[in-house]
Amino acid sequence: MNKIVWPVLVALTLSACGTTGGTQATVEDRAGSGTAGTAQGTETTGVGSSSVAGSATGDQYSGDPRKDPASLLSKRSVYFDFDSFVVKNEYRPMIEAHAGYLKSKRDAHVILQGNTDERGSREYNLALGQKRAEAVRKALAVLGVSDAQMEAVSFGEEKPRDTAHTEAAYAENRRTDVVYSDEK
Amino acid sequence: MLDCPNQKAFVSPMSVFMLRSVVLFPLLCLALLYAPFSARAAMEIQVIGGAASKISVAMVPFQAAPGQPSPALTQIAGDDLNRSGQFRLVDVEGAQPPVTPAQVDYGVWRGKGADAVVIGQVAAQPGGRFEVRFYLLDVLKQTQLAGYSYSITASQWRATAHQIADLIYAKLTGIPGAFSSRIAYVQKQGRRYELRVADADGQNPRTVMRSNESVISPRFSPDGSRLVYVSFEDRKPVVYMQSLQDGHRRKIAAFKGSNSAPAWAPDGKRLAVVLTRDGASQIYMINADGSGPTRLTRGGNIDTEPVFTPDGQTLYFTSDRGGSPQIYRMAASGGEPKRVTFNGSYNVSPAISPDGRYLAYISREGGRFSVSLQELASGQTRVLTDTAQDESPSFAPNGQAVLYATVRGEQGILGTVSLDGKTRARLSESGVDAREPVWGP
Incomplete structure (x- = not known):
């Protein structure tokens, strides 16, 4: 149902995002974060290369660095294991890139949107999603990002990127998205 | 916003089904049974296992007035009582429907196993209103437990049926009804x-x-x-x-x-x-x-x-x-x-x-x-x-x-x-x- 809605957000991060829905976009989205994170079940080889990590700040590009597919700033999703709220190490470079951007642009504001799979109570899932959003917010705060530049919110199970009832879909939806306010 | 004609259309067939037979079967059979009804079914009731003692009520269709809304008040109220699981609705087929307490042959209803019988009538009033009169009667004691009359508009039809169900429920169980909620x-x-x-x-x-x-x-x-x-x-x-x-x-x-x-x-x-x-x-x-x-x-x-x-x-x-x-x-x-x-x-x-x-x-x-x-x-x-x-x-x-x-x-x-x-x-x-x-x- 929400596949039409989600690409609006995802498209901000991806020049190649079509109307085929969030899942496909996410495959590309995650490629730059390396080959770790085998828990998600939507792994592909992706389009990234190891050289991406070397251009973390992306400041050699002329456009909005947050939209440069070669920049870690274009990576916006942090995935979580089942029943887990721990930001995995594979996302550290990406989070560092966003922290660097936010510290260099004090008027930038980011919303961290936590999500869960569909199983269980909607209100409890809302709190679980908040915990995932909060985990990313804290990781950014530790890196020196001001609280005033961040808001952690939860969509719980209300905005699934993948609406299938499969383990792969559940993994896709256990996620925090990094969304800049001016990109809404 | 309200498509009343539609609702009536899909309520009626199911309600008739429901009043005639309280469904008794294991849950596993449900998938099969739902199929024929699902397109129009507004309500389905399952009774699982041996239910505890139930109160048997005969809901006699009220004498109807021309132009009255449907489904009948006794259907809506009967659905309510049925859904609670505390009542068994007695088959009222074949009996001469009494309209006033004086017309009730208690022996007939005792023979049908009814603990209580509900009778009533709807009469058209000027201005599109209806007068609804109903009685709740104790079959064993042969006494009247409740008797009410309402003057209502057609838009109050369902609400009136729920009130009737609440009154029956309260009189027979001692617990307030919740059908008007x-x-x-x-x-x-x-x-x-x-x-x-x-x-x-x-x-x-x-x-x-x-x-x-x-x-x-x-x-x-x-x-x-x-x-x-x-x-x-x-x-x-x-x-x-x-x-x-x-x-x-x-x-x-x-x-x-x-x-x-x-x-x-x-x-x-x-x-x-x-x-x-x-x-x-x-x-x-x-x-x-x-x-x-x-x-x-x-x-x-x-x-x-x-x-x-x-x-x-x-x-x-x-x-x-x-x-x-x-x-x-x-x-x-x-x-x-x-x-x-x-x-x-x-x-x-x-x-x-x-x-x-x-x-x-x-x-x-x-x-x-x-x-x-x-x-x-x-x-x-x-x-x-x-x-x-x-x-x-x-x-x-x-x-x-x-x-x-x-x-x-x-x-x-x-x-x-x-x-x-x-x-x-x-x-x-x-x-x-x-x-x-x-x-x-």
């Missing part, structure tokens, strides 16, 4: 969400709010005049309060972070809500106008789904402070929470019965989420349903049934279950996805 729920069609208020039998739905984003957790104010709910229309969860009289609404909790899980205090002046403005999901009290947030729970864990006991002194809520989501209680003024659920690793969504005796909640066992009931004094628990994706339990105003959401196939549906788990009824119609129900006054 309302429910709220969220209907999803495509990408559209509609917050709806309907009669307690799921009929007569009115849409009170539409959105392209999700809506969850509606809760009636104690006087039934307002709804609070959580809307995602602002790209984050925000708690709104809406008048059911004029539709006016306002945000009552829109703090930084997420705002959710509203619960009315019994006095209707304050609410418990869950805010994340200080980091973790924690329970706060706010005034009904949204002012004066005061934090109640403290800790780095999840505290959510607060609900008040009827006396307003205690809050039950869900917390993962012990490592898995479990239900706890604490004084509404704050203090040390005490754990209430112990079986299993996932117990959420507490609801407290109006008499304060029972806790209904969702428990997960073997990957299945079911409605469970705990008698608070003894701690005894039982699972009321055998469906696997149950959510959002809430008690009837008279405490005799639990309304909940579950899933059949790919579709969210609403159901009620009696406290003994033996009678389950489906409320929502086929073809729409219904969820997040709550039973109101």
Whole structure:
């Protein structure tokens, strides 16, 4: 149902995002974060290369660095294991890139949107999603990002990127998205 | 908004079916049985296992007036009684329908096994009104238990039937009926969400709010005049309060972070809500106008789904402070929470019965989420349903049934279950996805 809605957000991060829905976009989205994170079940080889990590700040590009597919700033999703709220190490470079951007642009504001799979109570899932959003917010705060530049919110199970009832879909939806306010 | 002709169309055939035969079969057969009815079925009732002693009632069709609405009052009221699981509707076929108490041949009804008989008539009045007169008679004592008359408009037809059912229920069980109460729920069609208020039998739905984003957790104010709910229309969860009289609404909790899980205090002046403005999901009290947030729970864990006991002194809520989501209680003024659920690793969504005796909640066992009931004094628990994706339990105003959401196939549906788990009824119609129900006054 929400596949039409989600690409609006995802498209901000991806020049190649079509109307085929969030899942496909996410495959590309995650490629730059390396080959770790085998828990998600939507792994592909992706389009990234190891050289991406070397251009973390992306400041050699002329456009909005947050939209440069070669920049870690274009990576916006942090995935979580089942029943887990721990930001995995594979996302550290990406989070560092966003922290660097936010510290260099004090008027930038980011919303961290936590999500869960569909199983269980909607209100409890809302709190679980908040915990995932909060985990990313804290990781950014530790890196020196001001609280005033961040808001952690939860969509719980209300905005699934993948609406299938499969383990792969559940993994896709256990996620925090990094969304800049001016990109809404 | 209301398509009454449609509703009548899909109510009638099912109701006739229902009155003639209370369905007795194991749940496994349901899938097969639903198929022929599902397209039009507005209500289905299952009776599981041997029901306890039931009161037998003969609902004699009232003498009809020309132009009266349908279905018949006795059908609507009979559906109500049937859904409670506490009544057996006696077959009234073949008998000469009496209209006044003097015409009742008690021997006939005793022969049919009826404990009570309901008779009445509808008469057309000037100005499109109807006079409804009915009597409830005790077959054994051959006495009149109740007799009422109403002057109503056609639009009051269903409400009158529910009032009749309430009177019969109260006279025969000694417990107030809840058939005139309302429910709220969220209907999803495509990408559209509609917050709806309907009669307690799921009929007569009115849409009170539409959105392209999700809506969850509606809760009636104690006087039934307002709804609070959580809307995602602002790209984050925000708690709104809406008048059911004029539709006016306002945000009552829109703090930084997420705002959710509203619960009315019994006095209707304050609410418990869950805010994340200080980091973790924690329970706060706010005034009904949204002012004066005061934090109640403290800790780095999840505290959510607060609900008040009827006396307003205690809050039950869900917390993962012990490592898995479990239900706890604490004084509404704050203090040390005490754990209430112990079986299993996932117990959420507490609801407290109006008499304060029972806790209904969702428990997960073997990957299945079911409605469970705990008698608070003894701690005894039982699972009321055998469906696997149950959510959002809430008690009837008279405490005799639990309304909940579950899933059949790919579709969210609403159901009620009696406290003994033996009678389950489906409320929502086929073809729409219904969820997040709550039973109101």
